[in-house]
Amino acid sequence: MNEFYFKTKLDQTTLLGLTAKNIRELLKGIKAIPEASIYYHTHKYLHQHHFLSPEPPNDFAYWITEVLNEARLGEIMSSVDIVQFHTLQDLRTRFVEILSEHLRENDKSPTAPQGQEFHFMASRMFVLQTPYTATTPSEFREALQRVSVNSLYYHIFDAKLRLEKGENDFSRWFRDLGKTQLADEIARLDPYTYTLEGLRNRIIKLVERHDSN
Amino acid sequence: MIRIEDYSPIVGQATIDELFLLAQRLQGNEIQNINSTAVGGGVAEILTRMIPLLTQLGVRSRWDVIKGDEKFFSITKKFHNGLHGVPVEVSHEEYDTFIEVNRLNVGMLSFADIVFVHDPQPVALVEERKNIGRRWIWRCHIDFSKPNERIWSFLQQFIEQYDTAVFSAPAFARKLAIPQVLISPSIDPLSDKNKDLPDDLINSIFSRFGIDRTRPVITQISRFDYLKDPLGVIKAYKIAKRHVDVQLVLAGGGATDDPEGPTIMQQVQEEAAKDKDVFVLFLPPSSDIEINALQRGSTVVLQKSLKEGFGLTVSEALWKARPTIASAVGGIPLQIAHKYSGILTHSIEGTAYWIKQLVNEPEYARKLGVNGKEHIKNNFLITRHIKDYLLLFISLFRRNDIEYL
Missing domain, CATH: 3.40.50.2000 (Glycogen Phosphorylase B;)
Incomplete structure (x- = not known):
């Protein structure tokens, strides 16, 4: 029996003691920080403001726009389409490319006012088993209605990019059950454009539709 | 318990x-x-x-x-x-x-x-x-x-x-x-400072202080201390007042270690004496229900600090779904994402500008408050x-x- 075990995760935010006050230092930091820090700064808003749509952009873009007042560069950084990336290293490389190009074209770089420097942080993830399991799509639907948003977050976002499994856990499971079309439909969603509750409802509806067919 | x-x-x-x-x-x-x-x-x-x-x-x-x-x-x-x-x-x-x-x-x-x-x-x-x-x-x-x-x-x-x-x-x-x-x-949502209050209790506390709830009320809850910039708040209120009919409430404890404290307090009181729409309330330490009511009954809450540790009064206001304008200092930017869950400002003029905006656009202000409350629920x-x-x-x-x- 192919059973789906719903897990959940809780994050601890760590401080790296590393700051940046201009683009050059931000670039230097992005090159040096651990992947857990890239993940933190690109997913923090999604997690903390998961009720908002559209959500605020990643931390780098937000700081560049709101603190350095570099609207154009901020927009480019916020437009990086995270769903297209399969590894955090690739995502880091993209940010490095954008910032390097900006520095090549712009001699002058504004400095953050004192007290508004960029502080690099990271997160540690603690994964727990929940009591919820499913062996059929209808059990899956039932359970997905009950688990916390942290569980949904883990199986969709963390599984694909942080754990670098290539795709989300739900699609992998439905694929194993032979429900390829449903697996593909869930994989095709851009989860970054939903609120977490919106995403939960969307997935439940997809499963419901396939289950009733 | x-x-x-x-x-x-x-x-x-x-x-x-x-x-x-x-x-x-x-x-x-x-x-x-x-x-x-x-x-x-x-x-x-x-x-x-x-x-x-x-x-x-x-x-x-x-x-x-x-x-x-x-x-x-x-x-x-x-x-x-x-x-x-x-x-x-x-x-x-x-x-x-x-x-x-x-x-x-x-x-x-x-x-x-x-x-x-x-x-x-x-x-x-x-x-x-x-x-x-x-x-x-x-x-x-x-x-x-x-x-x-x-x-x-x-x-x-x-x-x-x-x-x-x-x-x-x-x-x-x-x-x-x-x-x-x-x-x-x-913050503890079940404490006296943050729990839900019936509207008639809020009304009675406002009338006890002589504040008119039928007109917009802008409130800052904080010690009367230089770092909380009460005089800056009054200046921002005066600029906004040219275009919107608002009242200002400055409420908090008077005790302070700040050597400039007494001077600031005197200046605040002098300013308040000139304007019947400015209310300066010195509250004793056991005033959690009053603070709760003042926050809940306000149209906009301010925290115009020059320096702040974490600034939990911002979380308190946002928990009550109040549109909040606060300085981008200390822990405040963790609590407010500018224009999403509140407003971050850096100056007296900016604060005045946003007071006018939020008073005149209650639907946008309401949305900020709703988002702010959700953010506090999830994080603070x-x-x-x-x-x-x-x-x-x-x-x-x-x-x-x-x-x-």
Whole structure:
């Protein structure tokens, strides 16, 4: 029996003691920080403001726009389409490319006012088993209605990019059950454009539709 | 007594279930909190609320208070001021006394499995670690962004003997040889300051103070202290008042260590005397219900601080879904994402501009308030604080970025 075990995760935010006050230092930091820090700064808003749509952009873009007042560069950084990336290293490389190009074209770089420097942080993830399991799509639907948003977050976002499994856990499971079309439909969603509750409802509806067919 | 399940209707049962799951991982370990005061101040307040909840979750917890004489506390007061950037001189003898008092306390304490030390006063207890082992955490509750370097390096020798240091805001992080964790403070949604209030109680409190609820009310709750910029608030109000019919409420305690405090208070009162729509309310410490009502009944809440530790009054206002305009200082940017869950400003003019906007566009203001409340619900309630503490204790036994419990 192919059973789906719903897990959940809780994050601890760590401080790296590393700051940046201009683009050059931000670039230097992005090159040096651990992947857990890239993940933190690109997913923090999604997690903390998961009720908002559209959500605020990643931390780098937000700081560049709101603190350095570099609207154009901020927009480019916020437009990086995270769903297209399969590894955090690739995502880091993209940010490095954008910032390097900006520095090549712009001699002058504004400095953050004192007290508004960029502080690099990271997160540690603690994964727990929940009591919820499913062996059929209808059990899956039932359970997905009950688990916390942290569980949904883990199986969709963390599984694909942080754990670098290539795709989300739900699609992998439905694929194993032979429900390829449903697996593909869930994989095709851009989860970054939903609120977490919106995403939960969307997935439940997809499963419901396939289950009733 | 408040029960952990009482938070379920607010944060959801799944969140409470996760706390129990985490707590199970700490079975067999006792947590010992150590600080320097049993009453008064934010640390005592949070421990008073937190320890019964941890116990209900099945985590054995206790709380010890170190003993010190007047001389010791005058030295730690100097440390406190110096860490906040105030120029102070601490003599060799005073440093020695500080260590000596900590050593005397070691002899009076029995240590639990996890020793959780709060703030600088008991920091040197960790010297005992070489004799007894245990896991040690140092939790800094104060603003550490620009500490006096001499005091900092004195404290650093002790801090680096701990397993982990915990700070309240990213700006307080330092270059340290041990891991540093961010744990923001929190508010308790079931406390008198934050619980739901019936509308007639809010109305009666407003009428007691003579404030007209049929017209827009702008409120700042804070001490009358230079760093909270009450005069800046009045200036912003006056600019906004040219175009919108608003009242201003400045409410808070009067006590302050700030030498400029009395002058500021006098100026505030002089300004208020000139304008019948400015209300200056000096509230005694037991005014939690009044503060709650003033926040709930306000059209817009301000926190125009020049410097701030974390600024929990912002969380309090947002929890009440109030449109909030606050300075981008200290921990405030963690609580407000500009134009999403509130407004961050940097000047008197900017504050005035946004007062007008939010008074004239109540639908946009309402949306900010709704988002703000949701943000506080997810990130700054006591249940999140408990989760962070449980993770902190668990993390002492595990070191990987991803841990399967």
